[in-house]
Amino acid sequence: MARLRLDEQLCFALYSASRAVTSAYRPLLEELGLTYPQYLVLLVLWEEEPCTVGHLGERLHLDSGTLSPLLKRLEGAGLVQRQRSATDERRVTATLTPAGRALEERAACIPERMLGSTGAAAEDLAALRDALHLITEELHTRSS
DSSP states (O other), X not given: OGGGOGGGOHHHHHHHHHHHHHHHHHHHHHTTTOOHHHHHHHHHHHHSOSEEHHHHHHHHTOOHHHHHHXXXXXXXXXXXXXXXXXXXXXXXXXXXXXXXXXXXXHHTTHHHHHHHHHOSOHHHHHHHHHHHHHHHHHHHHHHO
């Protein structure tokens, strides 16, 4: 059954690519003292701060059980602050500290360094990224 060959599976191609990309990010992020999931949280905050923990979860497709420990570690590192809403205790807002904001400048070179490490053309990677966004959006829409 050719359809059941490992190399024919979209899931395996995505899994392998995800592991390879995450592994390539690791040494770059270690220079900043960050893990890959922490970097993703900071990317959202650098783009749109302040934001609620709920919004962070939506953007990153993470539940609060996964996101809360990430934010706690970032808060412990002095990069993020969390604050409960005075009007609704269930609502928590995350903001960057001055150190978290300053880290953005140090991280600015990461996308370019990653692009250089792939050997692929920027246009090809942008097309791949856009195709993956479409697949993800479609799968989330169908599962809702």
